[in-house]
Amino acid sequence: MNAQDTPRAMVRTYRHGLGDCHLVTLNAADGSKYRILIDCGVIVGTRDAEQRMTDVLENVYQESGGHVDLLVATHEHWDHLSGFLQAEVAFDKLKVSKVWMSWIENPRDEQAQTFKRDQNVALQLVRTAALQLDSKIADDGHPLASLLGFFGIAGRLTTASALEKVRTKADSPRYCDPKDKPALLQDFNARIYVLGPPRDPAMLRKTLPSKRNPETYSLTADSLDVMTSIFMGDAESPFVSSYRIPMEVARQQAFFQHQYWNEEDWRRVDSDYLGDATELAIALDNMTNNTSLVLAIELVDNGDVLLFAADAQVGNWLSWSDCSWTIDGQNVTGTDLLKRTVYYKVGHHGSLNATLKEKGLALMERLKVAVVPVDHAMAVKKNWGKLPLPTLVAALEAATRASGSVLRTDMEPAQNKNGIVSDPLYFDVPI
Numbered sequence: 001m002n003a004q005d006t007p008r009a010m011v012r013t014y015r016h017g018l019g020d021c022h023l024v025t026l027n028a029a030d031g032s033k034y035r036i037l038i039d040c041g042v043i044v045g046t047r048d049a050e051q052r053m054t055d056v057l058e059n060v061y062q063e064s065g066g067h068v069d070l071l072v073a074t075h076e077h078w079d080h081l082s083g084f085l086q087a088e089v090a091f092d093k094l095k096v097s098k099v100w101m102s103w104i105e106n107p108r109d110e111q112a113q114t115f116k117r118d119q120n121v122a123l124q125l126v127r128t129a130a131l132q133l134d135s136k137i138a139d140d141g142h143p144l145a146s147l148l149g150f151f152g153i154a155g156r157l158t159t160a161s162a163l164e165k166v167r168t169k170a171d172s173p174r175y176c177d178p179k180d181k182p183a184l185l186q187d188f189n190a191r192i193y194v195l196g197p198p199r200d201p202a203m204l205r206k207t208l209p210s211k212r213n214p215e216t217y218s219l220t221a222d223s224l225d226v227m228t229s230i231f232m233g234d235a236e237s238p239f240v241s242s243y244r245i246p247m248e249v250a251r252q253q254a255f256f257q258h259q260y261w262n263e264e265d266w267r268r269v270d271s272d273y274l275g276d277a278t279e280l281a282i283a284l285d286n287m288t289n290n291t292s293l294v295l296a297i298e299l300v301d302n303g304d305v306l307l308f309a310a311d312a313q314v315g316n317w318l319s320w321s322d323c324s325w326t327i328d329g330q331n332v333t334g335t336d337l338l339k340r341t342v343y344y345k346v347g348h349h350g351s352l353n354a355t356l357k358e359k360g361l362a363l364m365e366r367l368k369v370a371v372v373p374v375d376h377a378m379a380v381k382k383n384w385g386k387l388p389l390p391t392l393v394a395a396l397e398a399a400t401r402a403s404g405s406v407l408r409t410d411m412e413p414a415q416n417k418n419g420i421v422s423d424p425l426y427f428d429v430p431i
Helices: 049-064 088-093 110-131 143-151 159-167 201-205 221-231 254-259 274-289 314-322 334-339 376-381 390-399
Strands: 009-014 021-027 033-040 067-072 095-102 174-176 183-185 190-196 206-208 294-299 304-308 324-327 330-333 341-345 369-372 405-408 421-423 426-430
Touching: 009 049, 009 341, 021 049, 033 049, 049 067, 049 088, 095 159, 110 143, 110 274, 143 159, 143 274, 190 314, 190 334, 201 206, 201 314, 206 274, 206 314, 294 334, 304 334, 314 334, 330 334, 334 341, 369 390, 369 426, 390 405
Parallel strands: 033 067, 067 095, 095 174, 304 341, 341 369, 369 405
Antiparallel strands: 009 021, 009 426, 021 033, 183 190, 190 294, 294 304, 324 330, 421 426
16 A cells, blocks of 8 residues: 555454454554554453453554554443453553543542542442352342443452553553543644543433433432442341341241241342342443543544544433534534544444434434444343344444445454455454
């Protein structure tokens, strides 16, 4: 490929399983390149996860010549961060110039630290509840175990330790805020905008769509207080100690042998209170998704935009219409960037609570390529069989029908349009 055939940008999306990892290359007229690595993780339970993530990061190392200009960690979920620990040797040798995270990860930001404290309380409550599950239930198929997997495995293999690993890759990480001035990459004729996460707590709580409204509220302060009152008094039981009889004692008493340990198991309440913990775990998962750092990379020559929405949910998306910047005397809004989007990294693996309609996909008038990082077989194993959502895939196909492509990382493309290269390990999409 000669210089004039070199694309303005290339997006390499890895096909390693149910997780996200994207290597963006911006090309300058003089042949130099600017590399952006966005996330690197795979869901808990993935077969040979360490080897898969090592293969990915070794490929990043080879493709980038061992140097990434910008490393982005979008949010604290294992399927976006695991590779930084699972492929630690490969990651350690990769040189990184800058690290970006969202303002939520800023240890000096008061609002962020309040959110993190509440998040940690909720996470500990869910972990405590999970420990109370019978061993026959507490496997990867139970909602609590499955949802806890988003925050890592055990010991040092957690999302918190993965974030710390990323944070120390650069001397001074940038904690991005939508109010920040876009970063201009002059030599590469590109500009990077931060769209989310929003500062507005109400928007952070808007995570799920509903029939009456485009979103619902989750993990409010009131619900967190209720969960705290249930669990914090005594993590072993929903009843205080003065009203409890130890199980080993009760089993020896004729009354309980006849009334409790019998064929009418439906009467037992041993773990009914864990239903509330599952609801809390779902809310925690959704809230964490909604803290996703969302980037729009503008190619300045014609205004084309590459949108990386991570796992942003309803409130994050809605907040973009309030984003506004003054660029060279002109007003640029979040809505403008959506209208000029030509490449969309589909949010949250194509789930029902990501990718808005009227204020999202319907605005993407220029859309040519949509890439869904997904593994449907793993989603079925996790009891998330609707990934990717068929109606969303159909809408993406309709939006790109003129000259575009919809790519699923768990499938080979029906036809390689737009110069797309399909490799078993990745898709390369030229822009």
